[in-house]
Amino acid sequence: MKFKLLTLLLLLSLNQIASAQKENWKNLFNGKDLSGWKAVAGKATFEVKDGTIEGTAVFGTGNTFLVSEEMYTDFILEVDLKINHISSNSGIMARGQFxxxxxxxQGLVYGYQIEADPTPRAWSGGIYDEARRGWFYPLDLNPAAKSAFKMGEWNTYRIEAIGNTIKTWVNGQEVAYFMDDMDAKGFIGLQVHAIQKQEDEGRKTYFRNVRIQTENLKPTSFKGDVFVVSTLKNELSDLEKKNGWKLLFDGKSSQGWKGAYKESFPEKGWTINDGELTIQKSDGSESTNFGDIVTTEKFSAFDLAFDFKITEGANSGVKYFVTLSEGNSGSAIGLEYQILDDANHPDAKQGINGNRTLASLYDLIKAEKQARFVRKPGEWNQGRVVVYPDNKVEHYINGVKVVEYVRGSQEYRDLVAISKYKIWKNFGEAAEGHILLQDHGDEVHYKNIKIKVLK
Structure with missing residues (x-):
């Protein structure tokens, strides 16, 4: 009898929770007409049929958005979305601006957009800053989520925008985790993307069950080891702390860093202000003025992320597996993630086939990147280097993977043999080493330098 009573109480409790959650949702689309919505920025059309919003592509116009008349700050949003053709790229604006x-x-919609990508690239659920800063969370950062979106089927998107954090799910799959403080309030928007071919005019994108919560919000915790992108200054999310990330730069001091070949941090040249670590401009020469700095700790297998902002024409680099054992003059020897203004520094045209350009493995492997994924001088870019325990290495720029190689492989050694590093025995194959930030005589800013040891 007692067991039956407990079971009954549990069922009642679950029903109450379900009822409360149901009551907490507000429908943004009534299933009958477009009350509370308006189309802006393009000439694609929206109409309601059988309880569904149908967006129809029109050739010769820009991206068109059906936006909510009401503005929202913190919310949890769910939307069902369907795409039937590869040309019908779409997205959902969260805190959108106009x-x-x-x-x-004609008007311009800009701001946070959660992608619906029917192409083989498969970045659905990723986060794009529409008409402003570009991609922040492409799915190169979370390849496991690329299979979540289903072409020709209804896909349920969940977007949690709470405080400075945006998290996304597609069909229950954890996709993107983004921390940013640019927009605190804005509209919800449903996109019909511009089309490139007249033959694709009339293609449709479908939306239904658009619902939102704005009160008593309870953020959903990510359970997986999902990479977190943050534009904030030197803050780790709870998820990162849980998954073993730590800051290499605390935003306030030089703790954990020293001058290369020195016992202490440089007295001049490197400054810490407003949460940024900056190397001042000198004469453009390599490591002969204020000097490089290195971590006091050594690392072997790791995931290293860092934000950098270059000035026009600047040159610098982030090196790894720096042993400080070569006794060379100039910059310490190590594998280098190149930091460069490709358009305005001559080093971009030197080396072999572009292997000295931004995000490349310097003098060894060219970063295969598109200009649209790189932010210009004066804007922050996100760099990332992943070294796996099996010696596979990856370079990323703004979330896009642009270099991949294996340390110590024959292919790698063949590249070293025709590079400036051929004079160093077993170059880049040390079991562990320091992380280095280079002084190349140009002003470069760093923040959000964080690392996770991989095992």
Whole structure:
């Protein structure tokens, strides 16, 4: 009898929770018409059929958005979305913004967009800063989520925008985790993307069950080991702390760093202000003015992330597996993630086939990147180097993987043999080494330098 009573109480409790959650949802689409919504920025059309919003592509117009008339700050949003054709790229704006005067009065939608990507690239659920800063969370950062979106089927998107954190799910799959403080309030928007071919005019994107929570919000914790992208200054999320990340730069002091070949941090040249670690401009020469700095700790297998901001024409680098044992003059020897203004520094045209350009493995492997994924001088870029326990190495720029190689492989050694590093025995194959930030005589800023040891 007691067991039956406990079971009954548990069922009642679960029903109450389910009822409370149901009551907490507000439908943004009534299933009958577009009350509370308006189309902006393009000429694609939206209409309601059988309880579904149908967005229809129109050739010769820009991206079109059906946006909510109400603005939202913190919320949990769920939307069902369906795409039937590869041309029908779409997305959902979260805290979207609109400038009605832009584009000669046609208007411009910009801000956080959660991607719906039917192409083989498969970045659905990733986060793109529409018409502003570009990609922040492409799914190169979370390859396991690429299979979540289903072409020709209804896909349930969940977006949690709470405080400075945006998290996304597609069909229950954890996708993106992004921390940013640019927009605290904005509209919800449903996109019909511009099309490139007239033959694709009339293709449709479908939306239904658009629902939102704005009160008594309870953020959902990510359970997986998902990479976190943050534009904030030197803050780790709870998820990162849980998964073993730590800051290499605390934003306030030089703790954990020293001058290369020195016992202490340089007295001049390197400054710490407003959460940024900056090397001042000198004469453009390599490591002959204020000097490189290195971590006091050594690392073997790791995931290293860092934000950098270059000035026009600047040159620098982040090196890894730096042993400080070569006794050379100039910059300490190590594998280098190149930091460079490709458009305005001559080093971009030297080396072999572009292997000295931004994000490349310097003088060895060219970073295969597109210009649209790189932010210009004066803007922050996110760099990342992953060294796996099996010696596979990856370079990323703004979340896009641009270099992949295996330390110590024959292919790698063949590249070293025709590089400037051929004079160093077993170059880049040390079991462990320091992380280095280079002084190349140009002003470069760093923040959010964080690392996770891989086992």
């Amino acid at each position: 400038n009605p005067d832009a584009r000669n009065g």
